[in-house]
Amino acid sequence: MNDGSAAVERIRGAFALAITDIGSVHGVPMLRLLKQDVPAVARYIHTDPHVRGSLSLLWAVDHRPREARYELCYLFTLADRKDWLLLSVDLTGGEREFASITPVVHAAKWYEREIRDLFGLIPVGHPDMRRLVRHEHWPKGSHPLKKEFDWDQVLGRVQGEYAFRKIHGDGVFEIPVGPIHAGIIEPGHFRFSVAGEPILQLEVRHFWKHRGVEKLFEQQRLTEAVPLAERVSGDTSVGHGLAYCQAVETLLGVTVPPRARYLRSLFLELERLHNHIGDVGAICNDTAYVVAHAHCGRLKEQLMQLNDRLTGSRFLRGVNTVGGVSMDLSGVQLSQVDAELQAIEREFAGIEKILFANASLTERLENTGVLSEHIAWDHAVMGVVGRASGIDRDLRRDRPFAAYHECPPKMAVYRYGDVRARMRVRLDEVHDSIRLIRALHRQLPMGLLITQSVEVPTPGQWAISAVEGWRGEIIYVVMAGAEGRIHRCKVRDPSFVHWPAIQWAALGNIVPDFPLINKSFNLSYAGNDL
Amino acid sequence: MFRIMKKSLATGVVTGQYPAAKSPTEPVSREAIEKAKPFRRSLTIREVDTGSCNACEMEMNALANPVYDVERFGVHIAASPRHTDALVVTGPVTVNMERALKDVYKQTPDPRLVIALGDCAINCGVFKGSYAVTGPVERHIPVDVRIPGCPPRPAEILAVLDRLRGAHTETDE
Numbered sequence: 001m002n003d004g005s006a007a008v009e010r011i012r013g014a015f016a017l018a019i020t021d022i023g024s025v026h027g028v029p030m031l032r033l034l035k036q037d038v039p040a041v042a043r044y045i046h047t048d049p050h051v052r053g054s055l056s057l058l059w060a061v062d063h064r065p066r067e068a069r070y071e072l073c074y075l076f077t078l079a080d081r082k083d084w085l086l087l088s089v090d091l092t093g094g095e096r097e098f099a100s101i102t103p104v105v106h107a108a109k110w111y112e113r114e115i116r117d118l119f120g121l122i123p124v125g126h127p128d129m130r131r132l133v134r135h136e137h138w139p140k141g142s143h144p145l146k147k148e149f150d151w152d153q154v155l156g157r158v159q160g161e162y163a164f165r166k167i168h169g170d171g172v173f174e175i176p177v178g179p180i181h182a183g184i185i186e187p188g189h190f191r192f193s194v195a196g197e198p199i200l201q202l203e204v205r206h207f208w209k210h211r212g213v214e215k216l217f218e219q220q221r222l223t224e225a226v227p228l229a230e231r232v233s234g235d236t237s238v239g240h241g242l243a244y245c246q247a248v249e250t251l252l253g254v255t256v257p258p259r260a261r262y263l264r265s266l267f268l269e270l271e272r273l274h275n276h277i278g279d280v281g282a283i284c285n286d287t288a289y290v291v292a293h294a295h296c297g298r299l300k301e302q303l304m305q306l307n308d309r310l311t312g313s314r315f316l317r318g319v320n321t322v323g324g325v326s327m328d329l330s331g332v333q334l335s336q337v338d339a340e341l342q343a344i345e346r347e348f349a350g351i352e353k354i355l356f357a358n359a360s361l362t363e364r365l366e367n368t369g370v371l372s373e374h375i376a377w378d379h380a381v382m383g384v385v386g387r388a389s390g391i392d393r394d395l396r397r398d399r400p401f402a403a404y405h406e407c408p409p410k411m412a413v414y415r416y417g418d419v420r421a422r423m424r425v426r427l428d429e430v431h432d433s434i435r436l437i438r439a440l441h442r443q444l445p446m447g448l449l450i451t452q453s454v455e456v457p458t459p460g461q462w463a464i465s466a467v468e469g470w471r472g473e474i475i476y477v478v479m480a481g482a483e484g485r486i487h488r489c490k491v492r493d494p495s496f497v498h499w500p501a502i503q504w505a506a507l508g509n510i511v512p513d514f515p516l517i518n519k520s521f522n523l524s525y526a527g528n529d530l
Numbered sequence: 531m532f533r534i535m536k537k538s539l540a541t542g543v544v545t546g547q548y549p550a551a552k553s554p555t556e557p558v559s560r561e562a563i564e565k566a567k568p569f570r571r572s573l574t575i576r577e578v579d580t581g582s583c584n585a586c587e588m589e590m591n592a593l594a595n596p597v598y599d600v601e602r603f604g605v606h607i608a609a610s611p612r613h614t615d616a617l618v619v620t621g622p623v624t625v626n627m628e629r630a631l632k633d634v635y636k637q638t639p640d641p642r643l644v645i646a647l648g649d650c651a652i653n654c655g656v657f658k659g660s661y662a663v664t665g666p667v668e669r670h671i672p673v674d675v676r677i678p679g680c681p682p683r684p685a686e687i688l689a690v691l692d693r694l695r696g697a698h699t700e701t702d703e
Contacts, residue, residue, distance in 0.1 A: 135626045144661055152659040155625055179630050182609035184577045184590045187627060208626045209581045212662035228656050234585025234681070291534055297595035298544050304592070305548065314683060315585055347541075354533050526583045 004029050004083035007051045015041050026250055026463055028075075030086035036099060038074070038089050039125075043104035045076050045085065052079035054380040055101075057464075057475050058111035059490040060119050064147045066460060070121060072098055074108075075464065075475075077380075082398035084464075091121065100126035107380035110500055118145040118214075133207045133529075136160025144215050145488075151215045167193040167201050175511065179208045186525035190514070197510040202503045209529040217489035222248050222457070222480060223322045225489070229476075230317050233493055233527030237313075238264075238271040239469025240476075240491070240527075241320035246401060247478040248322045250463035252455050257448040258403075260324035265403040266440045267311075267319050269433040272470035273341075274303040276426040276433070277348065279522050283423050284355070286516040287364040295351050299344055306340055309333075324450030334441050345434050352427060365420035369517030371505040372417055379501040383472015383494045385521055388425045389417035395468035402467075407439045417505075419520040456484045471495065471524065493527030545599045551685035558693040562674040565643055566694045569615045572604040573695065575645070576614035576638070580631050581663065582621030585681040586648040590618065592684045605691055611635075616643035622654040622663040623670055635671045643694075645675040647687065652676050 008029045012019060018037035023030050033041055045053040053076030061071045074087040091098060100123035102108045112123040113132035120143035123129075134142065139156045143149060164174070172195045179187035189205035213232055217225055229244035230237040242264055249256060256264075281296025304314040310333055311319055319325055329337075355361060371381070376389035386393055392413050396404040412428035414421035462479035472494030481487030502521050506514055566573065577590050593600040594607065608614050611634045623631055635644070646667045649655040657663050667673055677690050 137629075138625070149661070151661060153661050155661055179627070180578055180611075180634060184587050184607065186579050186582075186584055186587060187630065208630070209579070209621070209624055210626055210662050211581050211622065211624055211657045212660035213657075215662075216657065216660055231583040231585075231656050231680075234583035235588055237585070291538075294596050295537070295541070297592075298541075298597055301548075301592060301595050301597040308549075308683070314589075315681070317680075350533075350537055354537065357533065524584060526581075 004078065004085055007045070007053070007078055007083070007085055010048070010050060011041060011044065014044060025086060028084045028086055028464065030088055033087055033089050035089050035091070038072075038087065039099050039101045039104055041087060042074065042101040042108075045087075046105045053077065053085060054079070054377065055105050055107040055111075056084070056380060056466075056473070057477070057490070057492050058108055058115070059477055059492075060115045060121060060145070061479060061488050062119060062145060062147045063460070068092065070095075070119065072115070072121075073477075074101070077393070082393065084399075096120060097122045097124050099124055102126050102128075106378045107497070110496060117143065119143055120146060130163060133210055135207065136162055144212060149215075151212070151219055162205060164191050164203055164205070165201065169195065171195045172200065188525050192511055192514070194511060198508055199506050199511060199514070202506040202514075204499050204503055206499060206525060207529045209526050211530065213530040214489055214491060217486050217491075218481070220486055221484050222251065222478070222486055223484070225486060226321060227318075229491075230315075230320075232491055232530065233495075233524040234315060235275060235524065236271065236469045236471065236474065236493070236527065237315045237317045238267045238319065239467050239471075239474045240493075241317075242268060242402070243465050243467040243469075243474045243476040244478070244489075245320045245322050246465035246467065247463045247476045250465060251457045251461055251478060251480055252322070252453040254323050254451050254453045256324050257451055258445040259328075259447045260449050262403040262440050262444045263325045263329065263449075264320065265407065266329075266437055267316050267325075268402065268467070268469070269437050269440070270303065270307060271316055273430060273433045273437075274300050274307070275470045276430050277303065279519070280355075280423060280426055280430075282519050282522070283365070283419065283516065284361065286519045287361055289358065289361050292351060292355055292361075295347070299347060299351075302340070302344065306337065310337070321450065323453060324448070326450070328449055334444070338438065338441060341434050341437060345431065348430060362420065364513075364516065365423060366416075366418055368419045368513050369505045369509055369520060370416070370418045371501060373415065375504045376417065376501065379504075380497055381501050382497070383468070384422060384425050384429070384470070385494075385498050385501065386472065387411070387413050388421035390415040393473075395466050395473055399466060401465070403440060403443075406443060407436055409436060419516055422520040459487065462488075469494070471522070472498070491527075491530060493524055495523035495525070495528040498523050499528055544596050545602070546597075548597055548685050551683060551689040556676045556678055558675055558690060562643065563694060563696050565641060565674060566616070567696070568641060570695060572606065573615050573691065574606045574608045574613055575616045575618050576608050576611050576634075577618045577620065578611075578631060578634050580619055580621045580627040580651075580667070581624035581657070582648060582650055586620035586650075589681045589684050589687065590620070590647070593687060598684050598688060600688065600691070603688075603691065603695070611637040612639065614638050614642065616645055618645045618647050619651050619667045619671075620647045622650045622657045623665060623667060625662050625664055628664050628670060631667075631670055643674045644671055645677060645690075646673045647677045648682060649678055649680045652678055655680060
């Protein structure tokens, strides 16, 4: 944590008067600031060459009924050693306005709009005050995460229409797509402004699937909400389940037994594997290269059937539980995994050779949907998309969880930021996941699967946890309420960060390439909309 | 080219390599089979997600992979509700998707079937009661077939589609 505290010292040197208190939350340094100074401090953290923090999460908490205040928290990941740094600011005495940091930290854009919708707090100075989560037919004043808002109330319906940004000019027209798409995919709306073929502007209008997940968490007990976390984004059941469990374990002071840590990593890699292989096939399919799609589809199916045999769930649901894992893998099962993965790796290597030998495929993928490193950094992009744009971040290496201390991943970083780079990151990670699963199996310790805890955290205590899922960084903030319940649970799927970035990656490309670009990001709608 | 052919030959036939489904817990009603009769050998379906977690979508997509290859039974997946015989709806119906679902239903030509796929579509699952969820699919449009599961396995979906086509009833010729 040296680097984190060095950053704290620098900020203290520059903004002595702005800081009211310096504390720490489970080892993460936290600065309490005066309200008006947040934009200046955020700008400093974001731009100072010695700090270079990228905004990883921005969330709000309604502390009522315990205390009559709202709190805003800003989580930065510092560039050098990927340490975390927290800023916090209070809104007391019925204050509803806070200073927007979006003009200086672009990545805050959606977070602040989300806070405005869900808490009714107003980011003063935000360049885009349209609604984000609450569509226009939601009645005025309905802010679901305020404590006085009943979780099960029936919303009324009013008239209203979203104002898309217009581009004017000769021959400019709009193409609306969605919310219901032609393929079997989740609902979302894309509005293209085009002149001829090239995309001049893409606006993403999402949150059709908003199910009130964060409010539903608040109705649950800390130890019982894992099934809900696993259904935030079904394709990332292990990632979300694990991130939630880790946050609660930190709150309860539980140390997870070594065998459970290893199995968690193993399940997380199995999830990465079937999703990455499926994505490689789907990218090829969107260039009409169906041979590769068929092969990848069958390998993915093989892996999901393996998951089913191992755990009784094709999506590995129910493996994580607070304190450890709920099921063990026998030596026989693990040998079966090894044998099956060996066959899959051999087959996949063969498919790779076919892919790389195909010039027309390469032609479609290269220079398509380029997300430059600069834009990726501005949007705090990470995960597969980030690593394809030169952002060297991976929580498995940077903030090791589960068994990644003992079994670190090999990094796959590319700089071009095009569809091909995103596919190459996935190709490399497929091989690395298989290597990791083998290593985890080899080093798998014997012992207990779960640590029981009798402790009940004091209301108001909270913890952050982050997991490198197959898409990228999944972050959970869990705050304890009275009697072992959840007071607040902030869920952040990487998709929430990457959707705004895809709007930039699409610019200048032709409309028929958008499905391909979208596939190469493969973002979750459910995890974004919550 | 040689590499691709070699790969295909080495792979052989994978279709049908999946464990058999347990018999569906919710039987397909006689009325639904009757309603599906005009389509019998070629059921065209359109999938509509009204708020699922994406797991049901992944299993629907899996139906199209070479292992299940649903097309061999005459089941096609259409891009538009206007080309559709059966709507497959997944997820609880969210406040924001309610209108879109009703629109899609209106755009689907009669005779039409509605299949509620997955626990959420049938009873809202873990999202039940939320302010942002308006209720299960049948609150908004009539549902003919229910396929429970969270999510149902592709083999289970196939089994229900099989019954719907009358493949397992005495009315089958």
